[in-house]
Amino acid sequence: MNGRARQAAGILLDRHREIAEPATFRLLGLEWDLLPGVYAPHLTQSAALYAEWLPYPVHGSFCEVGSGCGYLAVTAALRGCAHVTALDVSAAAARNTRMNAVRHGVADRVRVGHGDMFAPLGGDDRFDLIFWNSNFVEAPATERVDGDLDRAFFDPGYGAHEAYLRDAARHLQPGGRLLLGFTDLGSEDRLSELAARHGWSAGTLRAARCGTAEGHIEYRLVEFRRAGR
Numbered sequence: 142m143n144g145r146a147r148q149a150a151g152i153l154l155d156r157h158r159e160i161a162e163p164a165t166f167r168l169l170g171l172e173w174d175l176l177p178g179v180y181a182p183h184l185t186q187s188a189a190l191y192a193e194w195l196p197y198p199v200h201g202s203f204c205e206v207g208s209g210c211g212y213l214a215v216t217a218a219l220r221g222c223a224h225v226t227a228l229d230v231s232a233a234a235a236r237n238t239r240m241n242a243v244r245h246g247v248a249d250r251v252r253v254g255h256g257d258m259f260a261p262l263g264g265d266d267r268f269d270l271i272f273w274n275s276n277f278v279e280a281p282a283t284e285r286v287d288g289d290l291d292r293a294f295f296d297p298g299y300g301a302h303e304a305y306l307r308d309a310a311r312h313l314q315p316g317g318r319l320l321l322g323f324t325d326l327g328s329e330d331r332l333s334e335l336a337a338r339h340g341w342s343a344g345t346l347r348a349a350r351c352g353t354a355e356g357h358i359e360y361r362l363v364e365f366r367r368a369g370r
């Protein structure tokens with residue numbers, strides 16, 4: 142793991158640990174519920190960027206892996222996606238996503254699953270767009286990452302990233318798109334290597350460099366396309 146990534150993640154983790162009670166925050170002009178232990182999107186600038194950048198499949202189906210508090214899954218439903226599926230390995234995040242779907246009146250269009258990567262899905266589940274704002278800080282493969290908050294930031298050996306790239310294709314509609322929210326604190330070479338291993342090539346669709354308390358971070362919306370196409 143690079144030192145800059147560990148330092149930035151450490152600062153942001155400390156700010157998350159201060160949230161010990163259920164809270165609310167404002168983002169995208171709306172009020173959202175936040176449970177302790179769940180990634181807090183209002184603490185970084187990436188949330189507004191991804192909400193603006195995502196090519197929502199209006200009238201189509203959207204799957205968000207790692208939905209956290211659910212602001213993006215709910216936003217997708219509010220912006221016209223007919224079927225939204227939100228998945229998270231954290232039980233608190235899955236509960237938080239349901240809370241925000243109810244708060245914003247879209248619980249009938251936002252299905253929430255709790256489990257590792259695509260495990261909560263059925264074999265027939267296919268989407269027009271799959272997105273994950275990932276835990277992009279690569280920890281050593283041997284490092285134990287315990288706790289929901291740590292898992293929102295650190296991915297030992299990029300095992301979760303590999304699962305995403307290995308298994309997403311079987312849940313895409315023909316012509317469906319696979320996107321990832323990533324930053325320059327992530328391990329780009331490793332991501333490209335994993336993409337190539339599973340038949341994808343990675344390209345940056347959108348990027349913005351932002352000044353933050355953790356230093357300058359470039360947020361990127363990455364698209365994976367089938368290699369050779």
Ligand SMILES: C[S@@+](CC[C@H](N)C(=O)[O-])C[C@H]1O[C@@H](n2cnc3c(N)ncnc32)[C@H](O)[C@@H]1O
Pocket residue numbers: 180181182188206207208209210211213228229230231234256257258259274275276289292293294301
């Ligand atoms: C950077 S946070 C993003 C949360 C939310 N999408 C947002 O932008 O506010 C990464 C999320 O991915 C989830 N996550 C990490 N590993 C996962 C896995 N193997 N399967 C599903 N979700 C995972 C974490 O629990 C966390 O909610």
